[in-house]
Amino acid sequence: MNDRSLLADRDPLVFAGSPLDRGELLRRDESRVAGLLGGNEGWWLGLVEGDPVLQGQGGLFWFRRDEIAALADMECGLFLGHYRGSPCFAAAITAPDSLPLGTQVTPARQAAMALSHDEAAIYAQAKALLAWHARHGFCAACGSATLIRSGGGRRQCPACETEHFPRVDPVVIMLATDGDRCLLGRQEAWPEGMWSALAGFVEPAETLEEACARELEEEAGVKADIAQIRYVMGQPWPFPSSLMIGLVAPVSDATVTVDPHELEQARWFSRDEVRAMLAGTHPDAAMPPSIAIARRLSELWVDGAI
Numbered sequence: 001m002n003d004r005s006l007l008a009d010r011d012p013l014v015f016a017g018s019p020l021d022r023g024e025l026l027r028r029d030e031s032r033v034a035g036l037l038g039g040n041e042g043w044w045l046g047l048v049e050g051d052p053v054l055q056g057q058g059g060l061f062w063f064r065r066d067e068i069a070a071l072a073d074m075e076c077g078l079f080l081g082h083y084r085g086s087p088c089f090a091a092a093i094t095a096p097d098s099l100p101l102g103t104q105v106t107p108a109r110q111a112a113m114a115l116s117h118d119e120a121a122i123y124a125q126a127k128a129l130l131a132w133h134a135r136h137g138f139c140a141a142c143g144s145a146t147l148i149r150s151g152g153g154r155r156q157c158p159a160c161e162t163e164h165f166p167r168v169d170p171v172v173i174m175l176a177t178d179g180d181r182c183l184l185g186r187q188e189a190w191p192e193g194m195w196s197a198l199a200g201f202v203e204p205a206e207t208l209e210e211a212c213a214r215e216l217e218e219e220a221g222v223k224a225d226i227a228q229i230r231y232v233m234g235q236p237w238p239f240p241s242s243l244m245i246g247l248v249a250p251v252s253d254a255t256v257t258v259d260p261h262e263l264e265q266a267r268w269f270s271r272d273e274v275r276a277m278l279a280g281t282h283p284d285a286a287m288p289p290s291i292a293i294a295r296r297l298s299e300l301w302v303d304g305a306i
C-alpha cells in the first residue's frame with residue numbers, strides 16, 4: 001500500500017511548481033533591479049485587492065509597463081522573477097474602473113481553477129507578496145516607515161536598519177488514518193455536506209509532526225504516534241501567505257471527541273465512502289474542489305499511494 005509512482009504521476013497541485021527564476025543574485029544589485037522595475041522590458045501583473053485580472057479567454061492579462069503605470073501603485077511594484085527570459089512584475093491596481101476592455105477581475109479561487117499551472121503559480125507569488133508588502137509598511141521593531149528592497153524580496157527600516165522578509169505561515173493538513181478508514185471534519189460555515197482533512201497552524205517551537213499530533217488531539221480527540229506521521233506533499237496557499245504541509249497520520253487511539261470551538265463534526269469515513277465522495281456519488285457527503293490539497297491527500301489514500 002505504498003506505491004510512490006502514484007504520487008509522481010499526478011499533476012502538481014495548483015499554485016505549486018512555479019516556473020519563475022526568482023533571481024536571487026540579480027536582486028542583490030539594487031540599481032539593476034530598479035532599472036528593471038522602471039524599464040519597458042517584460043510584463044506586469046495587476047491585482048485588484050488580491051484578485052487577478054484575466055483576459056477574455058481566461059489566462060492572466062499581462063500588461064506592458066506603460067499600460068499599467070496609470071492604473072496601479074507603481075511605488076510598490078515588485079519584481080517576481082524571469083519567465084522564459086522575460087522579467088515579470090506585479091503591482092496593485094488602484095484604478096480598477098480603468099482596466100482595458102475585455103479584461104475581467106476574477107475571484108482568486110475561481111481563477112485558480114481556470115489558470116494554467118505556470119500562471120497559477122506566478123499569480124500565487126504575486127498575490128502573497130503584494131499582500132505582505134501592503135501590511136508591512138512600518139517597522140515592527142521601531143515603527144518607522146520601511147522601504148522596499150531587492151525588488152520586493154525584503155523591506156528595510158531606514159531608522160534602525162532592521163530587515164524584514166516576506167513571511168510564510170506553515171499549516172499542517174493531515175489525513176488521519178485508522179486502517180481502512182480516514183478521519184474528516186467539517187466546520188459550520190462550510191457548504192452543507194462538505195468534509196475535509198483536519199488542519200492547523202504550526203506553533204512556535206514545534207515540529208511538523210508535533211503540530212499534526214497536537215491538532216488532531218485538540219480538534220478531534222484522536223491520538224497519533226509522532227514517529228508514524230509522514231510528509232506527503234506541500235502546497236503554497238496565498239490566502240494570504242500559508243504553506244499547506246500535507247501529512248498522513250496513522251492513529252493509535254481512534255476515539256473521536258470533537259472540540260465544538262474548532263469543528264462542527266468529525267468522523268471516520270471508509271475507503272469506499274471517500275471514493276464515492278471523490279466521484280461525486282456519495283448521497284450526502286462531498287470533498288473540497290480540485291485545488292485543495294485535502295482532496296489530493298484523499299485521492300492518494302484511496303489509491304493506496306500513502
Ligand SMILES: [Zn+2]
Nearest residue numbers: 139142157160
Ligand atoms: Zn526600525
